[in-house]
Amino acid sequence: MPPEDAPRVYLAGPDVFFPDAPARGAMLKAICAQHGLHGVFPLDAPADIPSAWKALPEAHRIARCNEAHIRASAALIANLTPFRGPSADVGTVFELGFMRALGRPVFGWSNAATPFTERTVAHFGATALRGADGAWRDPDCMLIEAFGLADNLMIDAAIAASGGAYFMAEAADRWADLAMFERCVAAAASVLRGV
Amino acid sequence: MPPEDAPRVYLAGPDVFFPDAPARGAMLKAICAQHGLHGVFPLDAPADIPSAWKALPEAHRIARCNEAHIRASAALIANLTPFRGPSADVGTVFELGFMRALGRPVFGWSNAATPFTERTVAHFGATALRGADGAWRDPDCMLIEAFGLADNLMIDAAIAASGGAYFMAEAADRWADLAMFERCVAAAASVLRGV
Numbered sequence: 241m242p243p244e245d246a247p248r249v250y251l252a253g254p255d256v257f258f259p260d261a262p263a264r265g266a267m268l269k270a271i272c273a274q275h276g277l278h279g280v281f282p283l284d285a286p287a288d289i290p291s292a293w294k295a296l297p298e299a300h301r302i303a304r305c306n307e308a309h310i311r312a313s314a315a316l317i318a319n320l321t322p323f324r325g326p327s328a329d330v331g332t333v334f335e336l337g338f339m340r341a342l343g344r345p346v347f348g349w350s351n352a353a354t355p356f357t358e359r360t361v362a363h364f365g366a367t368a369l370r371g372a373d374g375a376w377r378d379p380d381c382m383l384i385e386a387f388g389l390a391d392n393l394m395i396d397a398a399i400a401a402s403g404g405a406y407f408m409a410e411a412a413d414r415w416a417d418l419a420m421f422e423r424c425v426a427a428a429a430s431v432l433r434g435v
Numbered sequence: 436m437p438p439e440d441a442p443r444v445y446l447a448g449p450d451v452f453f454p455d456a457p458a459r460g461a462m463l464k465a466i467c468a469q470h471g472l473h474g475v476f477p478l479d480a481p482a483d484i485p486s487a488w489k490a491l492p493e494a495h496r497i498a499r500c501n502e503a504h505i506r507a508s509a510a511l512i513a514n515l516t517p518f519r520g521p522s523a524d525v526g527t528v529f530e531l532g533f534m535r536a537l538g539r540p541v542f543g544w545s546n547a548a549t550p551f552t553e554r555t556v557a558h559f560g561a562t563a564l565r566g567a568d569g570a571w572r573d574p575d576c577m578l579i580e581a582f583g584l585a586d587n588l589m590i591d592a593a594i595a596a597s598g599g600a601y602f603m604a605e606a607a608d609r610w611a612d613l614a615m616f617e618r619c620v621a622a623a624a625s626v627l628r629g630v
Contacts, residue, residue, distance in 0.1 A: 299582035303592030325520030337532030397498030
């Protein structure tokens with residue numbers, strides 16, 4: 241267990257959809273504790289739930305609790321490993337944008353190392369289109385960003401501007417390897433605890 | 436042109452990736468003006484750019500400008516039509532989360548009417564998995580949310596909690612039909628202008 245006054249870090253990610261999500265959360269929180277941080281997993285029960293929330297449909301109550309968790313945290317670490325397509329999970333990215341607006345540091349990690357442009361072109365394979373200007377487009381003729389970044393520019397830029405960091409490497413098992421997560425935790429501990 | 440003091444509404448969406456994005460932006464802004472709103476398209480130049488931003492790489496400068504546009508707007512309307520997979524565009528959802536944290540109304544529209552669960556199961560086709568508990572999982576064994584919502588619960592719940600609205604219908608041309616967008620604009624005008 242981390243000390244009572246350990247800085248709280250919200251752990252955003254599709255990890256909540258894992259086959260054994262509570263066990264996954266416990267694993268992530270244990271790594272945070274080793275670095276003197278209190279990892280907050282989305283499935284954790286918030287300290288206080290306003291009584292009005294109890295009457296909300298489950299999905300809406302979960303969302304309010306997650307927003308409250310983020311507001312009560314000093315930083316956010318997001319699992320940005322591509323999810324069901326070339327980009328990160330939208331729920332995770334919603335939370336990243338939410339914390340960015342609060343002005344606190346946001347960190348990201350991904351177990352895919354190929355940059356966004358190449359990854360998206362590969363995702364579409366032979367159906368990707370290349371214009372006379374050299375720019376890539378998807379089969380719907382939508383421009384594929386080409387800034388040499390890891391994902392949509394809002395994500396990369398928010399992490400950099402917030403004082404956070406983005407770690408990525410190609411992992412043999414995208415949903416098991418926690419090396420990049422641990423680098424995020426160490427970076428967050430450095431920012432929040434000066435260690 | 437809308438009146439000088441018209442409420443500003445940020446127009447988030449993958450529309451910036453369209454083949455003729457400036458023309459698309461002009462079309463969206465014209466509909467806003469008809470409802471007495473000042474539509475702010477991400478490609479619009481912000482009023483003031485801090486001189487420090489001029490030295491930033493282009494992608495980071497664009498992101499700072501978009502964040503400034505959102506902070507300067509009274510509400511946000513997001514094009515949440517599924518983009519390169521079962522969910523909305525991550526850049527759009529980042530901005531939705533950003534505005535939600537600011538506590539202002541967020542609106543969403545989509546030209547796909549099938550709910551998230553059925554849409555995601557259909558996306559994976561024969562590779563979707565169904566457990567003994569009846570829950571659907573994707574080929575990576577990740578749970579497919581089943582709350583009867585339009586997309587990830589953070590999105591639906593944020594729109595409802597913010598005082599916004601979510602409009603969706605199946606459109607023959609997903610990237611051309613603006614009927615659901617116009618319903619959002621009318622709803623935003625009602626909230627911001629009381630009309």
